[in-house]
Amino acid sequence: MSIDVExxxxxxxxxxxxxxxxxxxxxxxxxxxTDRKQLDLVADLLTVQSxxxxxxxxxxxxxxxxxxAMAAHGVPTVSWLASELRYTRGQASAMLHHAxxxxxxxxxxxxxxxxVANDRQAQAVTQVLKKLPTDLGVEAEAKAQATMVGHCEExxxxxxxxxxxxxxxxVAPEVAEEAEAKRQERELRDAQQARHLNFSDDGHxxxxxxxxxxxxxxxxxxxxxxxxxxxxxxxxxELRDPGVPQPSWPQRRxxxxxxxxxxxxxxxxxxxxxxxxxxxxxxxxxxxLLSDCHGAxxxxxxxxxxxxLRQFACDAGILPIILGGPSGVLDVGREQRxxxxxxxxxxxxxxxxxxxxxxxxxxxDCDAHHIIPWAQGGATSLSNLCLLCRHHxxxxxxxxKRASELQWQIRISTDGIAEVIPPRFVDKHRRPRCHxxxxxxx
Numbered sequence: 001m002s003i004d005v006e007x008x009x010x011x012x013x014x015x016x017x018x019x020x021x022x023x024x025x026x027x028x029x030x031x032x033x034t035d036r037k038q039l040d041l042v043a044d045l046l047t048v049q050s051x052x053x054x055x056x057x058x059x060x061x062x063x064x065x066x067x068x069a070m071a072a073h074g075v076p077t078v079s080w081l082a083s084e085l086r087y088t089r090g091q092a093s094a095m096l097h098h099a100x101x102x103x104x105x106x107x108x109x110x111x112x113x114x115x116v117a118n119d120r121q122a123q124a125v126t127q128v129l130k131k132l133p134t135d136l137g138v139e140a141e142a143k144a145q146a147t148m149v150g151h152c153e154e155x156x157x158x159x160x161x162x163x164x165x166x167x168x169x170x171v172a173p174e175v176a177e178e179a180e181a182k183r184q185e186r187e188l189r190d191a192q193q194a195r196h197l198n199f200s201d202d203g204h205x206x207x208x209x210x211x212x213x214x215x216x217x218x219x220x221x222x223x224x225x226x227x228x229x230x231x232x233x234x235x236x237x238e239l240r241d242p243g244v245p246q247p248s249w250p251q252r253r254x255x256x257x258x259x260x261x262x263x264x265x266x267x268x269x270x271x272x273x274x275x276x277x278x279x280x281x282x283x284x285x286x287x288x289l290l291s292d293c294h295g296a297x298x299x300x301x302x303x304x305x306x307x308x309l310r311q312f313a314c315d316a317g318i319l320p321i322i323l324g325g326p327s328g329v330l331d332v333g334r335e336q337r338x339x340x341x342x343x344x345x346x347x348x349x350x351x352x353x354x355x356x357x358x359x360x361x362x363x364x365d366c367d368a369h370h371i372i373p374w375a376q377g378g379a380t381s382l383s384n385l386c387l388l389c390r391h392h393x394x395x396x397x398x399x400x401k402r403a404s405e406l407q408w409q410i411r412i413s414t415d416g417i418a419e420v421i422p423p424r425f426v427d428k429h430r431r432p433r434c435h436x437x438x439x440x441x442x
Contacts, residue, residue: 011059018052046118053119054102054112061099101126107145116149120157125149131164133179136172144171188214209257228256231361232391240426241408244395259390263365339368339380351387355410355418356396357433361389369393371410386410386418396420405430 030038060077063069069080081092101123102109108125111117117125125148132144144167151160168179197211213221229252247255348363366387372378388396388410396408409421411432419432 011055014055047115050118050122051113051115054109054114054122057095057099057102058109058113060095061103064096064099065103098123098126101130105129105145107142107149111149111152117152118157121152121155121160124157124160125152128161128164128167131183132168133172133175140171147171188216191215224260225253225256228259229253232256232259241423242425243423255390259365262390339385343380343382343385344368346382347385347387350382350416351418352437353387353435354389354392355386355435356388356392356420357435359389359392359435363387365389367393369396369410371412373398383412386412 030041033041064077067077069075069077073080073084075083078089078092078096081087081095082089087095102112105126108117108122108129112119112122128148129141129144132141136144147167147170148160148163151163155163164183168175172179191212191214195211195213195217197209200208200210202208229249232247232252232255347368351363351366353359353363354361354366366389368385369388370378370380371384371386374380378384396410398409399407405424407423411419411421413419413432413434417434417438419434421430421432424430
């Protein structure tokens with residue numbers, strides 16, 4: 001295919017030619033190429049995409065500096081991008097910042113337009129260059145740009161972003177140590193100022209957690225979560241059950257975060273808030289709690305499944321509240337703990353940890369599980385309770401919609417030892433298994 005574009009073609013004419021070519025593309029030809037040719041085509045297209053990004057940001061920077069949007073529409077460029085081209089203001093602002101960075105660091109702009117660097121690399125490099133001392137001088141700054149352009153052939157954007165200290169040692173070794181110390185202090189100060197944590201409910205049962213912490217502070221949380229996530233492995237017995245999901249690492253980290261908060265709550269180490277330790281308030285009609293556990297919700301209106309409520313009810317306090325229609329709360333009774341500290345202590349002594357075979361979670365990490373659910377008449381007594389970690393608590397929670405032989409079940413044997421009974425598709429004989437800590441050598 002030949003394209004009649006003369007050297008020195010105006011950008012406006014070039015855009016017209018490219019738009020016309022895009023309108024006439026035939027995508028069916030791609031499948032006719034060999035595998036290697038298809039991969040080469042993707043590589044070429046990505047290079048073209050980056051080069052076009054360089055063109056776009058170069059022109060955008062020129063338009064912004066000429067204040068064309070203000071002259072034509074009476075608004076700044078960012079507002080024009082948001083209103084006319086439907087970018088968010090955040091996206092529009094980021095585009096303008098990138099355009100200005102490429103204008104400031106001309107060698108990086110040239111590398112992007114020439115296909116030497118891709119757009120992500122160019123963004124990473126400009127951020128590194130902006131961290132250099134402002135008094136380096138023109139020659140040192142030019143050397144820094146050339147050095148980073150050369151590294152674009154070897155490093156990806158993430159790796160390039162970590163070259164700040166190295167770059168300063170190359171272009172200005174005499175000030176590198178002092179400048180690095182100042183940079184670290186500045187970044188820590190900025191990170192502390194920018195720290196935040198937000199919770200956003202999507203209205204469909206999910207909450208997005210978004211935040212930022214100084215790296216050193218986040219390291220403590222990461223270490224705790226990674227350690228807990230590492231413990232959340234599936235036992236050999238569970239792996240024989242195809243119905244038990246195998247969580248991904250991100251899912252295990254999410255579970256670990258919840259477990260971390262649960263441990264603080266259980267050990268009563270959480271600070272008081274509103275006169276009591278932080279806790280989750282579940283609202284449900286008493287008759288529903290005694291029957292099918294439906295209709296429960298959190299105090300903020302989020303509804304719970306019957307299974308979630310049963311887990312809460314296993315080891316929760318019941319606070320009777322009489323509601324009198326629009327008049328609100330008329331009487332609040334004395335809180336009654338379903339599992340008393342004395343019973344929990346006895347469970348710790350007897351079970352010593354999660355009783356599911358192969359699980360090594362200690363007693364402090366476990367829930368007190370009602371074998372016969374309390375809502376179905378089960379007693380809160382040592383003979384009807386056992387310790388289960390959060391994962392196995394969920395696995396062994398009875399499901400009224402499934403046949404009992406297709407579920408994991410648990411019972412207390414005559415000698416007071418918890419026995420787990422696997423579903424029929426794991427063991428067709430459904431032979432009870434006890435944790436190895438309870439086995440006696442013969």
